[in-house]
Amino acid sequence: MNDIIHYMNDYFAHVFQYQHEIWRAIGETFIMVGISIAAAIILGLPVGTLLFLCRKGQQYENRLLFSILNVLVNIIRSFPFLLLVVIMIPVTRWIVGTSLGTLAAAVPLSVVAVAYYSRLVEQSLLEVPKEVMEAAASMGASTIQMIFKFLYVEARSGLTLGLTTSTISFISYSTVMGIVGGGGVGDFAIRYGYQRFEEEIMTFTVIIMIILVQSIQYGGSLASRLLDKRKV
Template structure:
């Protein structure tokens, strides 16, 4: 029954590497740009340290606009930008461009929500002791919210693992591309089953690891 799968083992290995590249780049971009954006969203919100209604509305609107795009449409809409940045629209690195652009506002909103769960009293105590905004962000907000941030990052990774599978529709490579080329177009049901099981296993492992790490970091 799984003769096709055995013959495609090298392809499966390559698809796992390609998926790792796509997800790794997008998650790295989310951490590098999405986390600061999420912190800024929180700080400029009503009643916060850097309250700025105008800036908050602008940033929040931009985040909402990008998040409102279905990923497949965003993937196609960003083809010109992808070609400009990496010189091609095919392959995992090219697919990582729209994935990254989608991941940044997605994680920014998760960061903002996690920071809102930090006790107001803890922030006020830090202000009363004369802590700077920088110190409050790094030593209070991010420290207190680290369990929530870990769970948010876990949700992000799991979500973009499935998004990366959609990138296979436009030649992004990865597990989704393998499922479409062999499982769907060539009617190789065993390949489709294995790719689905592979995604399920990856999600379970990532979620379990994220939950365990969040539990370890939660000192409440």
Template sequence: MFENLLKYQDQMWQSIGETFVMVGISAGAAVLLGLPLGTILYFCRKGQLYENKTLSLVLNSIVNVVRSFPFLLLVVALIPFTRFLVGTAIGTMAATVPLSIVAIAYYSRLVEQSLLEVPKGTIEAALSMGASKAGLIFKFLYVEARSGLVLGLTASTISFISFSTVMGVVGGGGVGDFAIRYGYQRFETEVMVYAILVMILLVQIIQFAGSTLARLLDKR
């Protein structure tokens, strides 16, 4: 049984690497673009500081459409865009494009929710001190919402791992693809079980790290 696992060790490590690349880049995209998008969603909402019906409607529609797409179809639908962006529609880097787009939409919603939990009084205090937009966002909103933002990113990252398992269809590789190709399709059940255990472990580590960090950051 173990010789099978040894036999595929190289492929296993490679697929773990691919998963890290796909999940890492999409988590990066979530922070770099999902965080600002979520902040805009928050500010434009009805009753918020920069209420803007039109912008709110447009952005909400986009986020909802992306999130309601069956992921596999989104991957296919985005092929031309992916090819335009990274030059090819196949491989691990190409796989990061649809993953990142889902990541941005997904995390922006969680950012919006976290920011909504910041008490209105805190925002009022910030404005009374003459805070600029940047001051309000970085010295008040993100500071007060930071544990929610970390928990949201943790939850998102775990879903990205799940999304990344189907990236085999565009040659993205990853642990999920490894489990299907070597374990399931070759009837080597122990390889499949092993790959699934690796994924469970990965999810546990991320959740533990995220929860711990969020707890340490929360001084309220």
């Protein structure tokens, strides 16, 4: 027992030597993921809604617009993320003025976020019964009213769960952003844990990521259940 206590004391004493670097890495991860979540909501939600409204058989069917959006989303989602980061360096430099740093890393991450979440939005809206759309049309609802007062209300549980799943994926993607100097927890684990052969740092960062992901999953699942009208 004393050996375990002694080991744990040494373990945390060693890890806490890097507490400033750890907090900075966590902050960088939050910035990258936060920007990508904002992009997913601001751009991914309307793109996913357009995919739903313009697909074949829907009230606002538009095959050309649907095909364009569908192809773009599929290409971005299927593109290897590391290659996308490299290819987007000129675009990133044009947007933020540099290709290095946390803000620069958030650009390709946001692009993936928009494509990823838009597809989940489309899938969530497809689960809304067609009767809802018919009821909204029969009441003379405008397109905006139909979307916000009917579609989103009916699909709110799925949209929340989709955003939760997306956020966890964004965290996973953020761990490789060290290649463009984005920093973050993953970059910290590589530089201070793997490259310096410090297993304590590696295990500690893994624990941090597990706690972060589990917290987001629990919170998102709870919110989704509370918003699920079928269980009210």
